[in-house]
Amino acid sequence: MWWWIRARALIVFAVATALTAGWAAAGPRAEVGLPNAVAQMMVLVPAVFLIPVVPVVCWLRGEERVAGPRERGAVRPLVGYRAGVLGTAVLCVALAAVAGWWWHDGSDGIAATRNLIGYLGVALLLNALWGPRAATLGVVGFPLVCAMFGADGTGLQAWAWPLADAGEWVAAVLAVAFLAAGAFTAAVGPRTRPVG
């Protein structure tokens, strides 16, 4: 298993996840201004909404390192390993978010957990269809596209779930739907190696 961890560079993923969890728990109120093309303004987004992109990109880095048939002939239950690692990461961030909520009464950590789930879904989906490089571009580009077109000065479009507050249940449903779609596609998707 240690070789599998090293091959997938999971230490980097674990560090990035720990940083995300730490941010979700500590909850510093840093905001990032993202340009919006529709209303020609800046959309202020809590940094913790965007930080989950980092562990997901690190995960995709591991996907690139083992891309192709290298894991397909494995004797060990690697699908279970992958699900276990990702599930543990989500659980860690979720626990940190709950701790942060209890500690300083802020719900941004909950939204960060939702976003980690959603970004992972986008990554798994694109990775299965088009490969890890396309998935990296997609995961990074999606929140930027949401900021550029998802707000019109009066509110947020429903599909721009990465920027929604923790209380928006539609955003949570969409994030979970992405994860479900991504997990399903990864499990039963194209058997050939994505060309990208």
Place this chain on the structure above:
Amino acid sequence: MRWTAKRRLLATPAVRVALILWPMVAWYGFTQRMEHLPETPWQGAGQVSPILAFLAPACAGVAAWEGRRATVGLVTGRAPVRSRLRIAVAALWPVLVMGWGGLVTGVTVVVHQAGNVALPPVTVLTMWAVMLVGFTAGGYVLGRALPHAGGLALVVVVSWVVVAYPPAMTPYWLRHLTGGGMTVCCVVDAEIAAEARLAPALLALGVAAAAVLLIHTGRRVLPLVTALIPVAVGLGGAVVLVRDMEAVPEGPRAEGLRCEGTAPELCLWPEQEPHRERLDDRFSEAYAALTAVGVEVPPRIGNQRWDPGVTYLPLSVEPSSEDVAQALPKALLPSEPPECAWRAGGAFPGGDAYPVLEAWLTIVVGGDPAGPEQAGYFEPRDVELARRVAELPAPEQHLWFTHNRTALDDCTTEPLLDVPATD
């Protein structure tokens, strides 16, 4: 392996991304709130320019993706038949087609909504095309140099920051390095300044030249240092070009102004030309009325701020009769207080006469200073005084106007803010 056209197409990252990008550009164009449809090619360019904020990162990102594919595939490490540059060109031309196709989509949508008049000028289209070349070439080199797929994220974020943020940044010249100021350009008598069109292209060419050098020579220290030279030249040249520009990258519009007629000789832009006959009649009426009360009228008037031989008249592209009544008084009065008014402690009593004079001139040229178009612009007491003056005999109106007009030019004349007594 025999590659069919279909497989070749679907295996190309640019094709996949184009399938998402082009509809997104079109969707953005159609959902833009077009409260003010572009009325000149330069305004059309301003309308299209925000799409560069996602076309450029898309080109850089997909080019980096191609670069990463070449690295992972050890394409140049295994005695390739073709040169590095040819391999790069083969990988990158679809990326450029993707980016240029996005541009064409954006332009098509704007032209569809606003008509051919909104078709951005060729120089601006060329500048955007060159910018995309710079982002594509730079993205490819970065994609080849970065150690793993995570680097692609960096390329997208950096290229996005470079294009999307400067339009809101100061100093202003930062905005013009990547064409960010165009969104707010231009009123009808202005065009995007040549410097603002040239600077982004120059910078992009510098980056592209450096990228070509690095692709050709591979990872070595000397080429890396040498590659900094075209980047520095491009950046330095671009900064020199735009360093003194204001937020709006405008310059005098070079072509199209046509001056015709007498009393006044009216100068109009091609977009205003269909209204010439109606405007001629309206101005003739207004000039006759002004001359009747002894107001000196400028012989040449039009929507042109840059030529001192033409009295500036702020007219829209489709001016109404009431627009003329609003614009003409402004053209007849000084645009700024006299120099003495700016001195410390200096009084400028004539300033109080300005709104009354403007209201009176509006009445004289046939407008209504209390009408809905001017709602809230004038104080009711100024309108009331202007109306009372306008009812006086012409010679007395002339005397009142001459006195108050003098008060606008110096800081000693007390304005007449009452109706002169009639004999």
